[in-house]
Amino acid sequence: MSKLAAFVMAGRWQAVSVVLGFALLGFAFPPVTLLSGAALGLVALRLGAASGGSVLLSSALSMMLISLLVMGEIWFGLAFGVVQWLPVLLIALLLRHSVSLAFTLRIALLTGLGAVLAMRMLVPDATTMWAKLLDTIVRPALVGAEIPEASIDALLARAAPVMSGGFIAALLLSLALTLILARWWQALLYNRGGFRDEFTGLQLGYPMAVLALVLAAGAILTHAPLAIELTLVAAAVFFLQGMAVTHAVIAASGHATLWLFGVYGLLMLALPHMLAGLSLMGALDAFANFRARLADKRDS
Numbered sequence: 001m002s003k004l005a006a007f008v009m010a011g012r013w014q015a016v017s018v019v020l021g022f023a024l025l026g027f028a029f030p031p032v033t034l035l036s037g038a039a040l041g042l043v044a045l046r047l048g049a050a051s052g053g054s055v056l057l058s059s060a061l062s063m064m065l066i067s068l069l070v071m072g073e074i075w076f077g078l079a080f081g082v083v084q085w086l087p088v089l090l091i092a093l094l095l096r097h098s099v100s101l102a103f104t105l106r107i108a109l110l111t112g113l114g115a116v117l118a119m120r121m122l123v124p125d126a127t128t129m130w131a132k133l134l135d136t137i138v139r140p141a142l143v144g145a146e147i148p149e150a151s152i153d154a155l156l157a158r159a160a161p162v163m164s165g166g167f168i169a170a171l172l173l174s175l176a177l178t179l180i181l182a183r184w185w186q187a188l189l190y191n192r193g194g195f196r197d198e199f200t201g202l203q204l205g206y207p208m209a210v211l212a213l214v215l216a217a218g219a220i221l222t223h224a225p226l227a228i229e230l231t232l233v234a235a236a237v238f239f240l241q242g243m244a245v246t247h248a249v250i251a252a253s254g255h256a257t258l259w260l261f262g263v264y265g266l267l268m269l270a271l272p273h274m275l276a277g278l279s280l281m282g283a284l285d286a287f288a289n290f291r292a293r294l295a296d297k298r299d300s
Contacts, residue, residue: 005185008039012054015043019059023084024066034178037088041182044092046190052089059085087171091179101183101198105176105237106208112172112233119164120226127225130163131156165229173236180240200251200291202244204237209286212238216283235279242278248291 008015018039026033040059044052060081067077095104119126134156142152159166180199187195212234219227250260267274285291 002188037178038181041092109237131160161225169232169236200248238282241282
């Protein structure tokens with residue numbers, strides 16, 4: 001990874017080639033899209049707005065040209081730049097100026113919650129919109145998996161009212177992971193070992209944790225779609241604090257490789273349950289301070 005990061009930092013067009021190349025590969029294998037955003041984030045973190053903006057503009061223009069050649073119009077390429085790359089540039093610049101991963105993620109969380117509320121106001125009939133999209137995109141895949149029609153109807157009916165929050169939460173988690181990857185690359189090149197301390201010490205703070213737990217309690221007690229959507233957004237960010245706690249605890253155990261392999265294996269096998277569990281642990285850490293307790297126990 002350090003060689004890839006070094007290539008990104010070798011010049012503007014090297015960075016553009018990585019940003020654009022991994023974006024195109026992402027259409028076949030979506031997870032590699034994170035590498036595209038991370039390359040842009042690395043440039044912005046290290047060199048600032050001018051260089052980051054230049055890479056973004058060059059990548060977006062290239063994507064628009066590809067879109068024109070393949071699809072006969074530029075709008076897909078333009079939308080990709082605005083939705084996929086512009087948020088990465090903005091959050092990377094926020095981290096560059098604040099020099100605080102925790103502060104940056106708090107702002108991202110509040111922005112995500114605001115986006116859910118804005119979506120509710122701007123698209124009053126969002127449930128109907130999502131129901132049509134799910135019926136068009138998701139239903140054929142479920143039918144192909146030979147799931148009973150009644151079960152598909154029930155699943156889509158439950159999903160449609162909370163899809164705005166789910167979509168924003170997914171975008172926010174992807175953005176946060178992209179930023180963390182860019183920060184790791186920056187540390188590999190310019191501050192080796194610094195990222196580990198920054199990430200394992202991540203603490204979003206008591207007020208954010210209270211907000212997240214209140215939202216979760218409201219979702220559980222009322223089953224209101226808005227409360228569920230807001231909880232999904234909060235969970236996306238507190239999942240990262242849960243992972244930070246997990247990494248810190250495992251590192252202290254002395255069996256990091258083995259235990260991390262198990263954690264990430266469980267993430268792949270039981271993703272929803274692990275996301276929920278790690279998000280809850282992240283929120284509770286604001287009160288229990290698991291890492292400090294572990295340090296006190298180790299020192300005693």
